[in-house]
Amino acid sequence: MRDTSIKSVFWRRYLDLVKDCLIPYQWGVLTDQIVCAEPSHAVRNFKIAAGAADGEFSGFVFQDSDLYKWLEAVGNVLQYQKDLDLESKADEIIGYIEKAQQPDGYLNTYFQLKEPEKKWTNLLECHELYCAGHLMEAAVAYAKGTGKTALLQTACRLADCIDRVFGREEGKKHGYPGHQEIELGLIRLYEWTEEPRYLKLASYFLDERGRNSYFEEEFEERGRISHWTGGPVEEPNRYYNQYPYSCYNQFHAPVRSQKEAVGHAVRAVYMYTAMAKAAVLCNDEELFGACRELWNNIVEKQMYINGSIGATPSGEAFTRAYDLPNDTNYSETCASVGLIRFSMEMLKAEPESRYADVIEKALYNTVLAGMSLDGRHFFYVNPMEAVPEICDASPERNHIKTVRQEWYSCACCPPNIARTVTDVQNLIYSVSGRRIYIHQYIGSELETELETGRVNLTLESDFPWKGNVKIQFREAEDLCAELGFRIPAWSAGCTLTINGERKSLKDFVTEKGYLIVKHVWKKGDILELEMGMEPRFMQADERIYYNAGKAAIVRGPLVYCLEEIDNGPHLHEYRADVERSLQEKWEEDLGGYYSLSFSAVRYCGRVQKELYETAEVHKEYTQLKAVPYFLWNNRRQGEMITWINIM
Numbered sequence: 001m002r003d004t005s006i007k008s009v010f011w012r013r014y015l016d017l018v019k020d021c022l023i024p025y026q027w028g029v030l031t032d033q034i035v036c037a038e039p040s041h042a043v044r045n046f047k048i049a050a051g052a053a054d055g056e057f058s059g060f061v062f063q064d065s066d067l068y069k070w071l072e073a074v075g076n077v078l079q080y081q082k083d084l085d086l087e088s089k090a091d092e093i094i095g096y097i098e099k100a101q102q103p104d105g106y107l108n109t110y111f112q113l114k115e116p117e118k119k120w121t122n123l124l125e126c127h128e129l130y131c132a133g134h135l136m137e138a139a140v141a142y143a144k145g146t147g148k149t150a151l152l153q154t155a156c157r158l159a160d161c162i163d164r165v166f167g168r169e170e171g172k173k174h175g176y177p178g179h180q181e182i183e184l185g186l187i188r189l190y191e192w193t194e195e196p197r198y199l200k201l202a203s204y205f206l207d208e209r210g211r212n213s214y215f216e217e218e219f220e221e222r223g224r225i226s227h228w229t230g231g232p233v234e235e236p237n238r239y240y241n242q243y244p245y246s247c248y249n250q251f252h253a254p255v256r257s258q259k260e261a262v263g264h265a266v267r268a269v270y271m272y273t274a275m276a277k278a279a280v281l282c283n284d285e286e287l288f289g290a291c292r293e294l295w296n297n298i299v300e301k302q303m304y305i306n307g308s309i310g311a312t313p314s315g316e317a318f319t320r321a322y323d324l325p326n327d328t329n330y331s332e333t334c335a336s337v338g339l340i341r342f343s344m345e346m347l348k349a350e351p352e353s354r355y356a357d358v359i360e361k362a363l364y365n366t367v368l369a370g371m372s373l374d375g376r377h378f379f380y381v382n383p384m385e386a387v388p389e390i391c392d393a394s395p396e397r398n399h400i401k402t403v404r405q406e407w408y409s410c411a412c413c414p415p416n417i418a419r420t421v422t423d424v425q426n427l428i429y430s431v432s433g434r435r436i437y438i439h440q441y442i443g444s445e446l447e448t449e450l451e452t453g454r455v456n457l458t459l460e461s462d463f464p465w466k467g468n469v470k471i472q473f474r475e476a477e478d479l480c481a482e483l484g485f486r487i488p489a490w491s492a493g494c495t496l497t498i499n500g501e502r503k504s505l506k507d508f509v510t511e512k513g514y515l516i517v518k519h520v521w522k523k524g525d526i527l528e529l530e531m532g533m534e535p536r537f538m539q540a541d542e543r544i545y546y547n548a549g550k551a552a553i554v555r556g557p558l559v560y561c562l563e564e565i566d567n568g569p570h571l572h573e574y575r576a577d578v579e580r581s582l583q584e585k586w587e588e589d590l591g592g593y594y595s596l597s598f599s600a601v602r603y604c605g606r607v608q609k610e611l612y613e614t615a616e617v618h619k620e621y622t623q624l625k626a627v628p629y630f631l632w633n634n635r636r637q638g639e640m641i642t643w644i645n646i647m
Helices: 009-030 042-049 064-080 084-100 109-113 128-146 150-165 182-193 196-208 214-221 265-281 285-301 333-349 353-369 388-393 413-421
Strands: 002-006 429-432 435-438 444-450 453-461 468-475 479-486 494-498 501-503 509-511 514-521 526-531 536-538 550-555 558-563 574-576 583-587 593-604 618-628
Touching: 002 009, 002 429, 009 064, 009 084, 009 413, 042 064, 042 084, 042 109, 064 084, 064 128, 064 413, 084 128, 084 150, 128 150, 128 182, 150 182, 150 196, 182 196, 182 265, 196 265, 265 285, 265 333, 285 333, 285 353, 333 353, 333 413, 353 413, 353 479, 353 558, 429 444, 435 444, 435 453, 453 479, 468 479, 494 514, 514 526, 550 593, 574 618
Parallel strands: 435 479
Antiparallel strands: 002 444, 429 435, 444 453, 453 468, 468 526, 479 514, 494 501, 494 526, 509 514, 536 550, 550 558, 558 618, 574 593, 583 593, 593 618
16 A cells, blocks of 8 residues: 655645646536637536436537546545545536446447447447546546545446457457557556456457457448548548558557557557556566567657657657657647656556656656646647747648647547646655655655555655755654665766765665665654756757757756747747856746756848848857746747757
8 A cells, every 4th residue: 555645846836736727627618618618518418418408419529538537637636635516516427427327338428319329330430438448547536536436336337338348259349449548447447446357358459459350340331431521431540640540540460569659649658558557467578578669669769858759740640760850749748648657557567767767758848838837728739849920820830839728629638637747646656565666756755565564754855946855754663675766867966865974876776777775764764865957958869850950958857948038039040059058047937947048149141132142141149048848838929949059
C-alpha cells in the first residue's frame, strides 16, 4: 500500500486550477451551459438513453468518452480532497448512466439512440470499445475516490457484455478496436476487481491485432460505407490520412513484431501502454521486448525536445525517423498524455532514469502548455513555432492556433489534461522490496510499507525552478531502506548530504541513472540532494534538418521559447550568440518563473519595392528574452519560436 499527497506549491496551484476551474468549466460544457463553447450534449444523450428526457443523439460517435474522462478526473480529485458538491454532481450523472445501460450490459448512447441495428458492425471507426475503456478507467478512479461501486458495477456489466461478444472462441467476434483504449480499461478493471477474465480479454485484443483480416471483412460486410462520409469509400480514413489505414490503426503487423511507431500517435501510445501493463502482469518478456523497441523508436527518433509526438496533422500521426518540422508540428496534447502513461509503465517494470526523464519532459512542457493559466482555454496541438497571420492563412498550418481555444467540438485534450494533472501523485514514487524510487521531484508526502518496515517521509523541493531536494523521515525507527534518486539527464552534477554531512557520490552505487542511497534511517533524518539546473543551449541531431544552424534553450526540465511580446516581431531574423552565457531573472508575473536573457544579432533587411532585390543586410546587436514554453500565449497573441538561429 502506498499513499502519496502533493505538497508542492507549483503543483498545488495546478491541482486547484483543475479542481476549481477546469472541472467546473467542463461540467458546464457537458451540460451545454457554456455559451462560448459548442454544445456537447454528452449529459443530455445519457438522460435521453435513460428515459429521463426526450430527443435525439447529438455529437460525435465518441461523445460518451468526454463524460467518462470528466468522471475519472473527479474520481482522482476525490482521492485527495473531499468535495460534496462535486461528488453530488457525479452521483447524479452516474445514476443516468446506470439507467441508460441495457439489460445485457451494453452501453453506448450513440448506438442505443441513433443506430441500434449497427452495434459492433464498425469497430474500425466507431469507438464503441474506446468509450467502454474510458468508462472502466473512470469507474476505478471513482471507486478509489469515494468507495462507491455503482459506476464500477456498470463498468463490470459492460465488460462482461464485451467478453461475451469478443474472443477467440467459436461463435464470438474475432475483432479488436479501431481506437485502442479498451485494453487499458480492462486491465485497470482487472487490477481493481482481480477478475481474470478482464486481463484475458485485454490480452486477446492486443494479440489478435494484426493477425487476421477482421477490419477488411467488416468493411466489405457494410458495403464499404464509411461512418465519417456516410457513403462508399475506397479505403477507410483515406479522406484525411495519406498513410495506409493498417498503419494508421496499428494493425499492419502483430503487436509483438512491431518495431517502429506508426500511425495515429494517440492510438499508438495507448496501445503501447496496455502492452507494457499486460507484459508485466502476464510475465511476458517477448511482449515487453516489443515495448522497449517501440519506446526507443519514439524517444530516439520521433519525439520533439518538449516531449511532444505525432508530427503531422494528416492522421495526427507519426511519419518517419527524424521528420520533426517546427512550423507544421501537430503533436496533439493527448499524445503526450499517452507517452507519459507508456513511459510510466516502462518505468515501473524496469526503473531507468530515461523513462522518468521523458515523463518529466512531456509533463512540464507539453501537457501544461495545453491549458491556460485561467484553466478555461486550451491548445489541441503544440507547435515549435508560430506566426499568427501565417497560421491563419496557410492550409498546412491552420491546425496551429496562436490563441488557446475556449473548447473543441472534438474535446479529448482538455479532459485528458484534467485526469493527468489530478493523477500526478502517482508519477512520483515507486516501491520495490526495501527500496523507494523517487522519479519526480515534486513536493509531497509518502506513507508506505517496505519489507523492512513502515516509512513516512516528506519530499520538499521548488521544482521546476530550483534543483534542491530535501527528504525528511517523519516516521522510521532503525529502518534499513534504500532510496533511489533519479539523476536527470539535464543535471550537470549533484551533491548529497545526510544529516548535514557531505557525502561522496563515489561511496554510492548508481543503477541505470538512479543514485542508490542505503542507510539505516531514524525519525528526523534529513537527506538533501542538490542538482545543477544551469540553463544551456541545445542542438538537434544533424538528421533533423529543420534544426540545422539552430539551437533550443533548456533550463532543468523546462524548454524555453521566444515570444513577440518580449522581443518584437520577426523572431526568425535573430541569431543567438551561443558562446555567451544565459542570464536568469525571476519574474513575478504568470505565477512566477525564471526568464532567460542572452545576446543575439538581428540580421534584418528592409521593406523593398520589389519582392526580391539585391541582398542588403543590416546587423543589430541586442538582448533577447526567453520564457518557459508551457507559459507561452498566456499574455498576448503573437509570434513564438523555440528553435533559434545561431551565429
